[in-house]
Structures are given as C-alpha cells and as structure tokens.
Amino acid sequence: MLPLLAPVTVRPRDDRDHADRIALSAATTGGVHMATKDVRSWIDERREANVFHVERIPFAELDQWRFEDVTGNLVHSSGRFFAIEGLHVVEADGPHGDGPYREWRQPVIKQPEVGILGILAKEFGGVLHFLMQAKMEPGNPNLVQLSPTVQATRSNYTKAHGGTNVKLIEYFAPPDPERIIVDVLQAEQGSWFFRKSNRNMIVETVDDVPIWDDFCWLTLGQIAELMHEDETINMNARSVLSCLPYHDEAPGALLSDVQLLSWFTNERSRHDVRARRIPLTDVHGWKQGVEAIEHEDGRYFKVLAVAVKGSNREKISWTQPLLESVGTGVVAFLVREIDGVPHVLVHARADGGFLDTVELAPTVQCTPQNYAHLPAESRPPFLDYVLDAPRSRIRYEAMHSEEGGRFLNVRARYLAIEADDTVEAPPGYAWVTPGQLTALTRHGHYVNVEARTLLACIHAATAQPQREA
Amino acid sequence: MLPLLAPVTVRPRDDRDHADRIALSAATTGGVHMATKDVRSWIDERREANVFHVERIPFAELDQWRFEDVTGNLVHSSGRFFAIEGLHVVEADGPHGDGPYREWRQPVIKQPEVGILGILAKEFGGVLHFLMQAKMEPGNPNLVQLSPTVQATRSNYTKAHGGTNVKLIEYFAPPDPERIIVDVLQAEQGSWFFRKSNRNMIVETVDDVPIWDDFCWLTLGQIAELMHEDETINMNARSVLSCLPYHDEAPGALLSDVQLLSWFTNERSRHDVRARRIPLTDVHGWKQGVEAIEHEDGRYFKVLAVAVKGSNREKISWTQPLLESVGTGVVAFLVREIDGVPHVLVHARADGGFLDTVELAPTVQCTPQNYAHLPAESRPPFLDYVLDAPRSRIRYEAMHSEEGGRFLNVRARYLAIEADDTVEAPPGYAWVTPGQLTALTRHGHYVNVEARTLLACIHAATAQPQREA
Helix, strand or coil, X not given: CCCCCCCCCCECCCCHHHHHHHHHHHCCCCCCCCCHHHHHHHHHHHHHHCCCEEEEECHHHCCCEEECCCCCCEEXXXXXXXXXXXXXXXXXXXXXXXXXXXXXXXXXEECCXXXXXXXXXXXXXXXXXXEEEXXXXXXXXXXEEEECCEEECHHHHCCCCCCCCCCCHHHCCCCCHHHEEEEEEEECCCCCEECCEEEEEEEECCCCCCCCCCEEEECHHHHHHHHCCCCCECHHHHHHHHCCCCCCCCCCECCCHHHHHHHHHXXXXXXXXXXXXXXXXXXXXXXXXXXXXXXXXCCCXXXXXXXXXXXXXXXXXXXXXXXXXXXXXXXXXXXXXXXXXXXXXXXXXXXXXXXXXXXXXXXEEECHHHHCCCCHHHCCCCHHHHHCCCHHHEEEEEEEECCCCCEECXXXXXXXXXXXXXXXXXXXXEEECHHHHHHHCCCCCCECHHHHHHHHHHHHHHHCCCCCC | CCCCCCCCCCEXXXXXXXXXXHHHHHCCCCCCXXXXXXXXXXXXXXXXXXXXXXXXXXXXXXXXXXXXXCCCCEEECCCCCCEEEEEEEEEEECCCCCCCEEEEEEEEEECCCCEEEEEEEEEECCEEEEEEEEEECCCCCCCEEEECCEEECHHHHCCCCCCCCCCCHHHCCCCCHHHEEEEEEEECCXXXXXXCEEEEEEEECCCCCCCCCCEEEECHHHHHHHHCCCCXXXXXXXXXXXXXXXXXXXXXXXCCHHHHHHHHHHHHHHEEEEEEEECHHHCCCEEECCCEEEECCCCCEEEEEEEEECCCCCCCEEEEEEEEECCCEEEEEEEEEECCEEEEEEEEEECXXXXXXXXXXXXXXECHHHHCCCCHHHCCCCXXXXXXXXXXXXXXXXXXXXXXXXXXXXXXXEEEEECCCCCCCCCCEEEECXXXXXXXXXXXXXXXXXXXXXXXXXXXXXXXXXXXC
C-alpha cells in the first residue's frame, strides 16, 4: 500500500513556541541530568580523566606546519585548517573618504572554511535541555570548558587530518528542517581573523541520544548560573547561546528597529575600511623570532607554537600555532534603564577583519595595556568609566577566555555596568535593547563576537541574578 | 525662557503605520500632481527639453580616464568614481571545498564608494506620494527614465567633479531619524560589479518641497501602473521601491522564517567562492581594441567609452566608460500558489562580485545568447520553461534596463511565470513568499538586485494588475 502523501501546507512564518520554551528552560534551575553545583566537579573530573599537556615549542618543531617561501606565511602542509598571513588595513571615517585615517599592518588568521558550532537540544520533562560538552582546547587557561555539542571545522568533520569522526555531527550536517531553533553564520574576532565565520546552530531532537562521559544536558537556567563563573562556558558556546530567540518582553526601545537599522546603515556608509591580505613578511613593525612573532614594542599579541598531547580528542597529539594576547582585555556594556526598559550602549566598531566594515560591539572592548603608553585623551571612550565603576554598579562580571583552538590564555573581564542616567550616546554609539540585539543575531555581521558573549551574559543575568558573594 | 525638554521615552520597535500608509498609497491610482496617463508625455517632454547626445568614442578620446601603467586598469585621474579592473573567480560547491569547481577571469567595475539612492515621500490628501525624477543617464536605451529623487555617488554629492549640488540631498545625508521609512545598504550586480553597495533610502517630509520641471510626485498605485511599461522606472528606483515595508497579508509560508534562514545559511556554507581582484591586463580570454574590451568569443559584455553632451545634468558634458551586454537578458520568477499563498522560486546564486558568497536571485537570470553554443543540458535550469511559457501563464512582463550610469542598453525581459503545481524546488532553490523577501530587504546581501526588481514588479502587479491589451 502506498503511503499517504501529506498535503503541502503553509505554516506560520514565526515559531513563537520556541521563545516560550526558551523562557521555560531559562526559568528552570534544576536539570534532569546533573545538579548545577555538580557541574564544576564534573568538569574537573573530565580534566583529570584525560591527561593533556600543552607545551610551547619553537616554530621549527611544528609538525606539518611551515613558513612558506616568499610570503613567509605560516601554513599547514594540507593547505587546510588555517594560516597566519599578513593584513594591511586603512580605515577612513566619512563622509568624504579622505578624512582622518589610520593605517597599520598586523599578522592575521586566515581560515576560509566555515565550521559548525552546534548545540543539540531536547525536552526532558517538558523542559528544553542543551547538550554541552566538556572539551579540551589547548589555548584554554584551564584546558577544559563547556563547549557546544559539536564544534568542528570542515577539515575536522570531513576527516582532513585523519582523526576520528565528530560525535553527533549528523544532527547538524544537515539539520532536520523541522527541528531548527538557530542556524546563522556569525563572524569571529575582526581584529585577529580575516573574515572568518562559523555556522552557529541549535537543533532539537526527540531521539534517544547516547551520553558519553564528556557530555551533559543542562537547562538554560543552569547554563545561566554557570555563565557567572569564570572561564567555564567557552566562546563558541557563548556565541551560539546568544542567538537563542528569547521573547522581547519590553514595551519598546529608544530607537525603533527602522531607526536602529538606519543608524547602523549610516555607520557602515561613513566608514571606509580597506583591508588587504599581504604576505606575512611584509608586516612591518613586527619581528619574527625562534619561538614567537611579536610586535616590536611588545604590544597587541604574539604568534607562537604549541605541542599538545591528549587522549580523548580527535587526535592523540599534534602541534599547532596559537595567538597569545599580551594583556587581559576589558569588554563591557554600559547599561541604562530608559523608561524602565534596559538598554545597552553599542559601538559601531570597524575592524580590519570584518567582512563588511563595521559590526555592533560592546561599549568598551580593548586591552588597556595597549594604551598604557598613550596620553589620556587617546584612551578608548568609557574605558575609565568602566574601570572606575563602584561595585554597586556592576550588574554582571566574569572572566571569559576566547576560543582555545586559536588563542592561548586570551582572557577578558566581561562586564555590564550600570551607567548614570546622564550618559548619552556619542557619535558612533547607540542605546539599544537586548531584545533588539537578539533580533539582529538572526543575521550575520551585525553583532560582533564580544557583544554576543555579553548578550549571552545579560540573558544569563536576567534569568539568574548573581548570587551574593 | 528655556525650552521644555521632552522626556526620553521608549517607542514601539515596529513602525506598523508605515505599512498601512504604504497599502493606502498602493491602492491609490490617482495622484494629486499628475495623472498617470500624462507621465509618459511628461517624460517625453523632459527628454526633448534637454537635448542629450551620447556617442561612442575610442578609449583614446576619454577625458580624464586612462589605462593605468602596469595594471592596465581603466581609471579616472581623480582616483574616484569607478575603475574597470580584472576579477579572478574560483567557485567550488561544498561540502568539502574540493568538489567540482568553475574558474574564470573577467573585467569588473570596482567602485568602493557607497552612493545614495533616495526617494522623498510626502502625504498629500492623507496619501503618501513619492518624488520621482525624470533623469537622463547615458546608458538608458531611451535616455530618460524615472529615477529616485536623489541618486548620487559620494563623488557627486561631495562635488568631486566640480558639478552642481545634488538637489534635495539634504533630506538623505543625514536623514531625519523621525521620518525614515527605508534605509539599507543593498548590493548591485554581482556579475559586473566587485562588491558594490548603495544606500537605498525612503525618507518622508512635511516640508514644502520646491518642484522643478524634472520632478513629479506619484502614489505607489501610479508607480505600479508605470512599472508595467517598458524601460520607464530605472533600476535604482526599482531597487529602492522593493525595500518598502509592505504588510504580509498571507497566513504563512511553505518554510517558516527560521527554516528559510537555515536553508540560506546552508547555501552560503556549502559554496566556496574565492574572488580576487587582478590587473585588467591579466584577464585572459578578453581582448582590448581601440573602442572596446570584449570577450574573445564575443560573449558576455563589452567595455566601451562614450561622450555625453547634455544640458541639465550635474555637468554639461563628459566622457566615461560603460558596459554593454551582448544580448538581452531573461530574468524571471516562477510563481506558484501553495495553499492559496503565492510563492516565488528563489535561487541561491553565487556571483564573483558578491561580498558574501550567495544572494537570493530570481529563478532564471541569464542572457540566453551566452548559452547558444552549449548543449541543451548546460542551459540554466528553468530557462526553457520560462521561454516556452504560454501567454496565459505570464503574470507580469516588462522590459527593463539596468543602471544607465554604468550600463549601455543593458536590457532584460522581467517576467513572473505561473508554474505548474508539480514544480518542486531543486537543490539550491526554495519556494518563498514575497512577504518573506520583503522582510529580508531590511538587510543587505540577501536579495540580489535582479530579484529586488522582480519583487517591486510583483508588488506592482498585486497593486495594479496589468490592464488587458
């Protein structure tokens, strides 16, 4: 007997029930799989169960990586993964394209492949849980953090380096169209990567999913609590979680959506950023040593090499380059209630590695050490406001590290600081609501990765106010 | 006495009343300024009032344009406007980045400046009217077409070429935040431009606006009727009008918005387009003559030069390069009602000049002549379906020309063709509603310029079904 064909039917364009179920998960602080208080010890246990060593090595000891002739670019012999090349950036502010401009050269990570960052979701007892992985990345300060269910470069999951299969990748490549909650290409750091995007995904399942020792189902309420802990939720997980389609409960915003998009369009139009890849050998102002490529004045970051020995990753041991920042970053949103509606002060930031001129960044995003030699007036706007904020003004604070597969101990203090009612948005800045940022995360190249982390932190702070110390 | 400061207040994020007023304007076929039937003769009159001559000239007679040493690029002596350079494109389909690929070189227009395409709107008798300009562009087949109120490159309105001021530019640079209806960066042809975007704007005013002879206020109902005429509404106007935030009256769509965005994300991820600017001299397969740069087999397009003499443009006379297509294009949406809701079949098209891999294109977008030498199986999908469609299946048809400031007599037949109920979307294609496309035009790099024209045509066909011949 032939199966009956279901008639083709239209469906509502909005999936409103996603938001309801997200709200329920955010309000649920007890998960079915593990109590939140036990997650820390589980991560510690995973760290101990798999002995990893990460050791700095001279570039000469890199296996399958080499400095290419002529260009001097640091490349993998397969031509895959990523490469360290040079970038030449000229930025001009409009409106005329010949106003004041800045120009510089720097090393940059070139990684054209689009990877997958996927979190699997499933209802237990009617509440959405999210499958987090305790994953080792060589650059993490504490090696193991909670990562998405799957984080895989294309080279990973197509087995370019001969490793094992990526667990659960079948839920994401391709996803079941009936079960997609989030699926968007989001860019990574524009100051370190050249136009890199990853596919940020949340996909639901009703299957029985095997649970390996490295995996744990958590509610959003549990994740919110963990987001208040230092260096626990990794950058990729923060990025994916920031794209969750939360309800906007606020009655409105200072700017309507049309006004916000118009302001953003103007910011994109008035900046003229010309970024050009150049050979690494042409990056003036940086010097290459046996163990590091670094800025002549010791600022910004270093490129270096590590050897990794582990036991439960896709490969047992490998070597690779990493970037190391020279200081700890400060990444902060000023927050202000306008008519009782919380707003954050976004900055339309131009970075050389952005695909399209500017993205919305936190109010402050910098490494203060890079400004130590400059006069006070050259310091980034609001940096001192943030650093000098009394504790009573801090709505959120935690130390997070950036992606441990590319960055070694690159840490920043992520903050949400309550601003005075008198703080107005200067040119290039705008007060927007978290609901507006959330709506923009449905599309790429609006909300930068640091702002996405802070957005996830703000969702966490809303779901789960920090417990008193 | 000090003025009272209005309290800061939040407003609703949505401007729902814009859509209501757009619907009213679309339903209004009689404007206060000019009857629709008189617009044609007014355009003719404007054409005759200003005697223009456009003449093809050898490259050597270009004034202030020259072929640069070494690169051979065709550039303006000011370094502004645009340049003709070379483009090297390698396209691979995923998922592995080493699947079948195509590779070619071609001349390309490089124009990094963001221009403004702005339409001024104003209520007369409670109905929105839009200020259209009868504007001469040297490449228009009939020289004068209806254009936006303002179309200005940055060089134009900052007077780089010493011309007159651009009329009414003050409404758009900057716009009054309280009166913005549309403000978005939209890309132009990815096959001819390298990553060019213009700022598409519609701004309302309550001012008394002086009316010059070249300007006319029209309702959307009137513009809809004119959109059924050949070569009357220029490309820039079509692009801006496509971004109008019409209500979506449909109960839903075949794909929810999340599903549509996920499908699009997958299309972006699976294509790998590496486009690199190269010197024009390195464009193999093309030959440079005294009067034209053309493909060795006479396909695709030519680069040539013209001298323009006019009387009411920003400059009295000038010379410039233009691109001329070798044939007439076919640009068509297949249209199908699903559950009574009209859908169009979009194609995720990869063009070398796109900033970000793929954009949503019409079902068919090609110049059939370029395929004449190829076997039937190499013809674009659905081309013959469109060309063979009986007249009873044609929902919309008109000839439109592309931007007359860059393209000489580049025409295409724009069509909406009713498809059989059995036509399914093959890989790389999806059935989406006009309402979904409209929502995506709020953001750049989703809907390509040809699909935007067709979207404006479909809005026009909905507002104003074609009169019987």
